[in-house]
Amino acid sequence: MNYEQSTIEMYRLRLFKDRVFSKVMLVCTLVSVSVVLLIGIGLYLHSVPVLHKLSWGTLITSSIWKPMKGLFGFYPFIMGTLWVTAISIIIALPLCILTAVYITEYAPSRIKKILSPFVNLLSGIPPVIFGVWGVLFIIPLIQSHIAPHFVDFSTGYSVLAGGIVLAVMIFPLIVSIITEVLRTIPQDLRDASSSLGATKWETTKKVVLRKALPGIIAALVLAISRAFGETIAVLMVCGNNAVVPHSVFDPGYPLPALIANNYGDMMSIPLYDSALMFAALLLFIIILLFNIISRVILARLERKLAA
Amino acid sequence: MKRRKFEELFFKGLMLLATIIISGSLFLIVGTIFYKGAPYMNLDMITKTPGGGFYIGKEGGILNAIIGSLYIAGGATVLGLAISIPVAIFINMYINGKTFLVNTLRMAYDVLFGIPSIVYGAFGFLIMVCFGLRASLLGGIIAVTLLVIPILVRTLDEVIRTVPSELGDATLSLGATRWETAKVILRQIRPGIFTAILLSFGRAIGDVASVLFTAGFSDNIPTSLHEPAASLPLAIFFQLSSPVAEVQGRGYASALVLTVIVLIITILSEICIRKFYKQKA
Numbered sequence: 001m002n003y004e005q006s007t008i009e010m011y012r013l014r015l016f017k018d019r020v021f022s023k024v025m026l027v028c029t030l031v032s033v034s035v036v037l038l039i040g041i042g043l044y045l046h047s048v049p050v051l052h053k054l055s056w057g058t059l060i061t062s063s064i065w066k067p068m069k070g071l072f073g074f075y076p077f078i079m080g081t082l083w084v085t086a087i088s089i090i091i092a093l094p095l096c097i098l099t100a101v102y103i104t105e106y107a108p109s110r111i112k113k114i115l116s117p118f119v120n121l122l123s124g125i126p127p128v129i130f131g132v133w134g135v136l137f138i139i140p141l142i143q144s145h146i147a148p149h150f151v152d153f154s155t156g157y158s159v160l161a162g163g164i165v166l167a168v169m170i171f172p173l174i175v176s177i178i179t180e181v182l183r184t185i186p187q188d189l190r191d192a193s194s195s196l197g198a199t200k201w202e203t204t205k206k207v208v209l210r211k212a213l214p215g216i217i218a219a220l221v222l223a224i225s226r227a228f229g230e231t232i233a234v235l236m237v238c239g240n241n242a243v244v245p246h247s248v249f250d251p252g253y254p255l256p257a258l259i260a261n262n263y264g265d266m267m268s269i270p271l272y273d274s275a276l277m278f279a280a281l282l283l284f285i286i287i288l289l290f291n292i293i294s295r296v297i298l299a300r301l302e303r304k305l306a307a
Numbered sequence: 308m309k310r311r312k313f314e315e316l317f318f319k320g321l322m323l324l325a326t327i328i329i330s331g332s333l334f335l336i337v338g339t340i341f342y343k344g345a346p347y348m349n350l351d352m353i354t355k356t357p358g359g360g361f362y363i364g365k366e367g368g369i370l371n372a373i374i375g376s377l378y379i380a381g382g383a384t385v386l387g388l389a390i391s392i393p394v395a396i397f398i399n400m401y402i403n404g405k406t407f408l409v410n411t412l413r414m415a416y417d418v419l420f421g422i423p424s425i426v427y428g429a430f431g432f433l434i435m436v437c438f439g440l441r442a443s444l445l446g447g448i449i450a451v452t453l454l455v456i457p458i459l460v461r462t463l464d465e466v467i468r469t470v471p472s473e474l475g476d477a478t479l480s481l482g483a484t485r486w487e488t489a490k491v492i493l494r495q496i497r498p499g500i501f502t503a504i505l506l507s508f509g510r511a512i513g514d515v516a517s518v519l520f521t522a523g524f525s526d527n528i529p530t531s532l533h534e535p536a537a538s539l540p541l542a543i544f545f546q547l548s549s550p551v552a553e554v555q556g557r558g559y560a561s562a563l564v565l566t567v568i569v570l571i572i573t574i575l576s577e578i579c580i581r582k583f584y585k586q587k588a
Contacts, residue, residue, distance in 0.1 A: 014484050014487070015484060017484070017486055018484035018485055018486040018487075021393075021486045021489075022397075022401055022485070022486070024393055025393040025394065025396060025397035025401060026397065026401075028390050028393040028394050028397070029393070029394045029397050029398070029412065031390070032390055032391075032394055032416075032419075032456050032460070033412065033415045033416070033419075035419060035430075035453060035456075036415060036418065036419060036422075038430070039422070039426060039427075039430045042430055042433045042434075043426075043429065043430065043433070046433060094325070095325040095328055095329060096325075096329070098318075098321055098322045098324075098325035098326070099322065099325045099326045099329050101322055102322035102323065102325070102326045103326070106319065106322060107326075115326065115330060117577050118329075118330040118333055119329070119330075120573065120577055121333055121570065121573050121574070121577075122329075122330075122332065122333045122336075124509050124569055124570070124572070124573035125333075125336060125337075125513070125566070125569060125570075126512070126513020126514065126515075126540060126565060126569055127513065127514070127515065127516075127540075128513065128515050128540040128543050128544055128562070128565070129336065129340060129513070129543075129562055129565060129566050129569075130336065131544070131547075132340060132543060132547065132558070132559065132562040133335075133336045133339050133340065135547065136339050136340075136343050136559070137335065137336075137339045168332045168336070171329050171332065175329065199311055199312070199314075199315045200315060201314060201315045201318045201319070202311070202314075202315075204318075205318075222421065225421055226421065226423075228423070229422070229423020229424075229425060229426065230423065231423065231424065231425040231515070231516040232515045232516055232540070232544065236544070236547070256423065256425045256516065259425055259429065260425060260428075260516055260519055263432075263519055263520050276429075277429060277433070280425065280426055280429040280430075283423065283425070283426060284422065284426050287421060287422060287423060287426070288418065288422070290421075291417070291418045291421035291422075292414075292418055295414050295417050295418060296414075299410060299414060
């Protein structure tokens with residue numbers, strides 16, 4: 001009798017534990033997922049003061065930046081971000097597609113084994129190191145070797161420098177995603193193409209890459225959003241001049257750099273902190289949208305493969 | 308025919324070139340940092356805190372930043388693990404079956420992973436304002452924890468998925484509760500957890516935009532959670548913006564220290580991942 005009772009007690013205890021832990025886990029999951037919402041709400045609430053004074057339209061399209069007078073025009077910063085991002089994508093995308101194709105279609109397995117850790121190591125290097133490298137290597141390179149061919153004078157601190165540094169930073173991301181996408185393409189398709197007499201490159205170009213196009217687009221969108229939010233490396237090499245850049249050798253001032261650079265005096269000028277939080281909100285919204293788009297594409301690809 | 312052969316060769320050449328550029332950029336970066344940083348490297352750099360005239364080129368080192376970074380990255384990783392392990396188990400064991408919910412959650416963490424650290428920094432700053440905290444070690448740890456949770460969850464999730472489902476089924480069929488089964492699975496993925504820790508630590512120690520607002524900067528080693536803490540990436544950034552050549556040089560040396568730390572962590576995690584999958588296979 002006593003034995004039975006203690007067994008029942010034990011079962012109860014175990015079930016109780018199971019239930020408690022399931023609640024704990026549920027709370028952990030809900031809290032950490034709701035961070036997405038909390039960030040959006042928090043940033044919005046803090047940018048309300050500046051939104052009261054100026055409309056969304058003015059904030060985004062005005063290019064007058066005079067915090068002391070309460071004028072906040074984000075146009076130059078948005079353009080700075082766009083220039084830097086565009087340059088980095090133009091440099092990185094073709095290189096990454098070629099590399100990913102080499103890794104999946106051409107490279108012998110021995111080389112494959114060496115290459116993938118390289119990509120991982122590169123992705124592990126912190127942003128500030130990319131910034132230091134930019135200052136030490138890319139800036140002098142532009143200043144004395146590239147710019148003199150095109151313009152009279154450039155300090156090297158330019159959107160081009162930012163774009164190059166960013167391109168190197170997003171290499172690992174794009175390469176790893178495209179490699180993964182190319183791997184999901186069925187071998188039968190390649191075999192069918194080569195049995196019709198196509199060369200390896202023809203197969204790659206007309207079958208593999210075409211089939212992988214949605215995945216490549218997803219990688220591109222994800223890379224854009226990564227480049228958009230990159231802060232410190234870009235801050236160190238872009239020159240940080242609040243004017244709209246007109247050539248790749250002009251300095252620019254991307255949004256994240258603006259936020260990072262002014263955290264010191266944002267509390268001393270009225271509305272300044274609110275304006276900076278608006279900048280963060282802007283970044284957050286754009287990046288959130290881009291991320292969701294690319295993740296939906298990738299998830300759909302994965303499901304298609306599973307089916 | 309000749310044209311097709313030529314095209315094949317041409318693109319193969321291009322691919323090789325691209326691959327060399329991308330893997331070469333790693334050497335270029337590490338090489339540049341070593342080349343510029345090594346001459347300024349000495350024992351004082353990593354064993355002393357900044358002296359009186361450190362920022363005009365006098366004696367001292369960056370021990371404050373090294374320790375500060377270790378505190379922040381360590382604290383954030385521990386805190387992150389405490390939240391991520393339950394999340395990963397929850398996703399994989401407790402709501403198994405409801406595919407839509409699982410997929411949505413996974414996507415949410417992917418999206419969180421994509422949010423830049425400057426936004427986490429700004430958000431951490433808002434939390435601190437909300438609770439009346441000043442820039443401190445605690446603030447830094449909170450912001451960086453938010454940053455590493457998605458990394459930890461994604462890695463742990465992936466690792467748990469490699470555990471054969473028979474193992475869980477067998478445990479459950481013996482009458483174990485879900486929580487007891489989870490403990491069995493956690494034991495199975497121990498090397499995977501270690502990998503996740505390394506990845507998160509590596510990301511946390513190198514990130515600057517999240518600690519910029521939240522951790523502040525200090526020449527002393529923090530002795531409590533409420534003191535501001537220096538971090539290695541910020542120290543590099545500050546020293547590099549100095550006009551004094553000596554200080555800039557020490558910035559390069561600090562960059563060298565950070566690069567070495569991060570490379571060691573990444574290589575270790577790489578070895579761990581390989582071991583883990585070899586074991587599985």
